């Protein structure tokens with residue numbers, strides 16, 4: 001076995017079999033609500049797989065859960081067939097599953113229900129239960145493993161001599177604890193001991209985030225984090241595990257944790273494959289050099305779909321919420337009823353109907369508002385240079401807002417601290433911070449993580465406050 005290896009990592013494929021839906025409102029609304037390109041998932045996956053198959057220097061492919069969207073058997077069969085195709089081409093395929101990959105049997109908190117979307121509603125279809133996943137995907141991970149924790153379906157594989165990959169399956173209760181239980185933690189520590197004794201480096205992969213992409217994520221939705229994430233921080237630092245690959249948030253992010261002794265690790269989260277900006281990670285390890293190199297690969301075209309000459313991103317963009325809003329605003333400026341109809345499944349239509357009268361003026365105003373107006377409102381106008389003032393008079397707030405929204409999932413926010421947009425928007429948020437604190441507006445205060453502020457929260461989406469690059473990272477193993 002060589003002491004070098006490389007692998008592709010794909011997460012949150014959310015594959016939906018074409019057998020599971022017909023064109024109509026029920027599935028269209030599901031797609032809008034889920035904010036991923038569900039209808040095109042077979043073509044998205046196949047286009048990525050073509051890239052992988054064309055690369056004969058990389059023999060390993062890793063899937064980190066939410067491989068299908070609703071735990072149904074049709075989608076699992078088609079997804080597993082694709083794993084088989086990769087294996088037939090000589091690839092080692094390592095799969096773990098997550099909450100979207102099974103349907104609860106009433107014994108945990110998983111609420112997914114497998115269904116087929118008809119023109120008017122849904123009908124139940126066969127699905128997999130959690131206990132069936134191990135055998136179903138046995139050929140893709142457990143079979144090649146040097147150790148298996150049967151209860152959690154987690155396992156360890158060798159990427160190459162000197163580097164092991166621990167695939168931690170989603171051994172939770174389907175919602176509020178998606179991580180290992182005591183027995184699994186003991187197994188993990190034992191495996192890390194063995195790797196240490198052998199002098200091997202270790203990488204981890206699991207579905208749920210170990211570090212949140214944004215602080216507000218862990219604050220508002222701690223149950224979405226890896227179950228026992230703080231304990232895993234300690235374990236990773238203790239055993240010198242430098243990286244965990246995650247998914248679930250559908251956001252691309254690379255974040256570092258460092259403890260008070262200077263021990264550290266990275267959570268390398270990969271955007272959902274089914275996002276309009278979906279990407280896979282490409283990871284190279286070299287045991288002799290002691291280096292791991294992480295980058296990412298997207299697709300330019302979407303094969304198997306008539307996109308009318310559009311790129312994959314351009315074609316899929318209208319499904320994600322920035323794309324929806326980008327279409328909604330000009331629509332609302334002209335026609336409130338068309339706005340309400342197009343917003344169904346994304347915005348609360350009942351509430352919109354009550355404020356129907358305000359939709360056109362609000363959309364018109366929003367489309368015209370310049371950054372200069374916000375600079376005056378936020379008290380930053382005087383701090384801007386003459387060049388920045390000229391820029392603020394030219395630029396529309398809405399364009400900045402869309403740039404920020406477009407970067408939420410793919411990461412690398414567009415406006416670092418010295419940009420006009422950052423200065424102006426931060427000024428407005430700073431004023432809001434003061435108002436919220438003075439008036440004790442609880443509805444907003446409870447959104448702010450302890451020790452943080454709206455200004456700090458805004459910086460997280462205005463630019464990359466993490467490692468500076470959500471796409472690439474090189475670190476010592």
Ligand SMILES: [Fe+2]
Nearest residue numbers: 012066248272
């Ligand atoms: Fe997901």
Ligand SMILES: [Fe+2]
Nearest residue numbers: 066098099248
């Ligand atoms: Fe998930």
